[in-house]
Amino acid sequence: MPSTTPPIFDGHNDVLLRLHRKDAADAATQFVQGDSRGHLDLPRMQKGGFGGGFFAVFVPSPKDPTADNFTDSMQGDSYDLPLPAELDIGYAQPIALEMMGLLFQIEKESEGAFTVCRTAADIRGALERGSVAAILHIEGAETIDPEFRSLELLYQAGLRSIGPVWSRPTAFAHGVPFRFPGNPDTGPGLTDLGKELIRRCNEMGVMVDLSHLNEAGFWDVAKLSDAPLVATHSNAHALSASTRNLTDRQLAAIRESDGMVGVNFATCFLREDGQMNAQTGLDVMMRHFDHLIEHVGEDRVGFGSDFDGATIPGDIGDVAGLPVMRQAMRDHGVDDALMEKLCWGNWVRVLEKTWGG
Numbered sequence: 001m002p003s004t005t006p007p008i009f010d011g012h013n014d015v016l017l018r019l020h021r022k023d024a025a026d027a028a029t030q031f032v033q034g035d036s037r038g039h040l041d042l043p044r045m046q047k048g049g050f051g052g053g054f055f056a057v058f059v060p061s062p063k064d065p066t067a068d069n070f071t072d073s074m075q076g077d078s079y080d081l082p083l084p085a086e087l088d089i090g091y092a093q094p095i096a097l098e099m100m101g102l103l104f105q106i107e108k109e110s111e112g113a114f115t116v117c118r119t120a121a122d123i124r125g126a127l128e129r130g131s132v133a134a135i136l137h138i139e140g141a142e143t144i145d146p147e148f149r150s151l152e153l154l155y156q157a158g159l160r161s162i163g164p165v166w167s168r169p170t171a172f173a174h175g176v177p178f179r180f181p182g183n184p185d186t187g188p189g190l191t192d193l194g195k196e197l198i199r200r201c202n203e204m205g206v207m208v209d210l211s212h213l214n215e216a217g218f219w220d221v222a223k224l225s226d227a228p229l230v231a232t233h234s235n236a237h238a239l240s241a242s243t244r245n246l247t248d249r250q251l252a253a254i255r256e257s258d259g260m261v262g263v264n265f266a267t268c269f270l271r272e273d274g275q276m277n278a279q280t281g282l283d284v285m286m287r288h289f290d291h292l293i294e295h296v297g298e299d300r301v302g303f304g305s306d307f308d309g310a311t312i313p314g315d316i317g318d319v320a321g322l323p324v325m326r327q328a329m330r331d332h333g334v335d336d337a338l339m340e341k342l343c344w345g346n347w348v349r350v351l352e353k354t355w356g357g
Contacts, residue, residue, distance in 0.1 A: 002323035002324055002326055002327035003049075004048060004049030004322070004323050004326075005049055005326075006049075006051075006340050007050070007051025007127055007343065007344055008048075008049060008050055008051055008053075008322055008326075008343045008344065009053055009133065009303070009343065009344035009347045009348070010050065010053030010262070010302075010303045010304065010307070011053060011054055011233050011260075011302060011303060011304030011305070011347065012053070012054050012056055012139075012232045012233035012262060012304045012307075012309070013039070013054070013056065013306065013307040014056055014058060014306070014307070015031070015038065015039070015307065016055055016057055016058075016100075016102050016103060017060065017099065017308070017309070018037070018038045018040075018308045020095070020099050020102060027102060028105035028106045028109055032106060032110050032113075032114070038307075038308045038318070039305075039307035039312070039318040039319055040307050040308050040319050042106075042110060042114060044318060044319045045319050046113070046130075046132075047319075048319045048321065048322035049323065049326075050132065050319050050322060051126075051127050051132065051343075051344055052115075052117070052123065052126060052127070052133030052134055053133075053134070053135065053303075053305075053347075054135045054137040054209075055134050055135065055136060056138070056139040056163075056309075057096050057099045057100055057103075057136070057137065057138045057143075058099075058140060058166055059091075059092040059095045059096050059099075059140065059142060059143070061084035061085070061168065062091070063084070074178065074180070074268050074274070074276040075275055075276070077273075078180055078181060078274075079178070079179070079274075080177060080178075080179045080180075080182075081177060081179070082177075083167055083169075083175070083177050084168045085169075086168060086169045086170060087140075087142040087170075088142075089142060089143065089144075089145060092143050093142075093143045093150070096138065096143040100154075100157065103116060103134065104116065104158075106134075107134070110132075112129075112131055113130075114131060114132045114134060115132065115133055115134065116134050116135075116136060116158050117133045117135055117160075118158055120348055120351045123348055123351065124348060127344065135160050136157070136158045136159050136160060136161070137159075137162070137163070137209065137232075138159060138161070138162045138163065139163045139166045139209070139212070140163060140164075140166035140168070141162055141164050141170055141171075141172050141197065142170055142171075144162075144172075144197065146193060148196075148197070148200055151197075151200060151204075152204075155204055155206060159206065160205075160206055160207060160355065161206065161207040161208075161232075162197075162201060162206055162208060162209065163208075163210075163211060163212055163213075164190070164194055164197060164198075164213060165212050165213060166212050170194075171191060171193050171194075172191055172193055172194035172197050173189070173190050173191065173194045174186075174187045174188055174189070174213075174214050174217060175212040175213060175214060175217075176213070176214045176215075176243040176244055177243060178244065178268075179242070179243045180241065180242050180268070180274030181274065182241065182242065182243040183237065183243060183247065184213075184215040184218070184237070184243050184245070184246070184247065184250075185214065185215040186243060188214075188216055189219065189220040190216075190217050190220040190221070190224075194217070194220070195220065195224055198220075198221055198225055199224065201227075202224075202225055202226055202227055205355045205356050207227070207351065207354045207355070208221060208227065208230065209230060209231065209232045210229060210234075211231045211232050211233050211244070211264075211304070212244070214243075215250070218250055218253075219253075222257070225257075227353075227354050228257045228258050228259035228350050228353055228354055229253060229259035229260075230261075230350060230354070231254065231259075231261050231304075232260075232304045233263075233264040233304030233306050234246050234261060234262070234264055234269070234304065235263060235264050235269045235270060235288045236248075236251070236288050236291040236295075237250075238291060239270075239272065239287055239288055239291055240269055240270055240271055240272060240288075241274065242268060242269050244264075244269050245269055248295055251292065251295040251296050254296050255295065255296040255297055255300060258300070258353065259296075259300060259350060260296075260301070260346060260347065260350040261292050261296060261301055261302075261304070262301075262302050262303055262304020263285065263289055263292065263301065263302070263303055263304055264304050264305070264306050265285070265304075265305045265306055265307070265310065265312040265313065266306045266309075266311065266312065267280040267310075267311050267312065267313060268310070268311070270284050270285055270288060270313075276311040278311055278312070278313060278314035279314060280313045280314070281313070281315070282315055282316075282328040283328075284313075285325075286329070289301060289329075289342070298338055298341060298342075299341060299349065300346060300350070301342060301346060302343070302346045302347045303342070303343070303347075307319060315328075
């Protein structure tokens with residue numbers, strides 16, 4: 001049977017959104033005990049050797065046009081999905097806090113099997129104990145006020161990673177639409193407030209996630225930031241011409257900064273035809289690993305699954321299928337040393353460099 005080692009530390013999942021949408025008082029308990037829904041719960045994580053990762057807080061729009069028939073919309077030779085309008089902080093903040101509460105409820109109810117981590121040392125310790133190592137991440141900074149008081153509060157609570165946007169615009173930046181074929185150069189870059197957000201994150205040691213930023217925003221961050229450039233869940237544009245993927249020029253900048261890219265399992269960002277289709281072989285994913293390693297180096301590539309947020313290859317299925325992924329990597333020629341780097345070592349390295357220990 002394929003191995004569950006080494007543990008896989010992952011750049012992105014949306015399980016908090018899935019649990020929040022259940023609107024159940026015992027959603028955290030169901031996750032810990034195993035609800036067998038979606039891609040993630042604690043028993044399946046343990047079964048698949050999921051070591052941990054970034055747990056995203058994403059606030060959906062009240063009438064999100066991408067929420068219904070999302071998969072159906074991403075078919076055919078091309079598509080261009082409309083994006084929702086910017087969210088008001090008064091709407092976004094309470095929902096985000098509820099999702100964060102779910103994360104800490106999971107930690108409490110897991111009795112040591114799930115740990116919210118604030119330092120790289122915390123992650124290493126959790127991996128050694130076999131506890132799932134979780135990072136609190138915000139995808140879309142709608143919860144951050146213009147005076148950044150909430151940023152300080154959330155940092156004290158455990159926030160260690162922020163994506164300034166989830167594709168729709170915020171007060172800080174502009175994201176990329178879900179467009180295929182297309183390139184990430186889709187509009188203006190960071191706002192003045194967004195530039196200040198990057199400075200504050202650098203000062204505090206909060207990682208900035210570039211995955212949903214458009215290209216102008218990417219280059220603004222590259223110019224301003226003194227931290228490694230990180231895209232938690234993005235693939236190679238040269239292989240799949242989605243606006244969400246990274247050009248070779250962007251990959252060169254990530255390499256120069258000693259940053260990181262997490263390979264996204266979403267088939268629309270893997271496939272040459274850009275389609276959401278579970279009938280996607282793992283050889284397609286291996287090509288993205290190869291391309292990214294060629295362009296950013298073997299120390300700067302890892303996983304960014306998008307579990308519970310996308311259609312993924314059917315051969316993996318859910319987090320319990322990660323051993324199939326490891327076996328595909330070994331069959332592709334990945335040796336033990338590189339497996340350790342890709343599965344968890346590279347993420348811990350870039351977080352040590354970003355967080356300062």
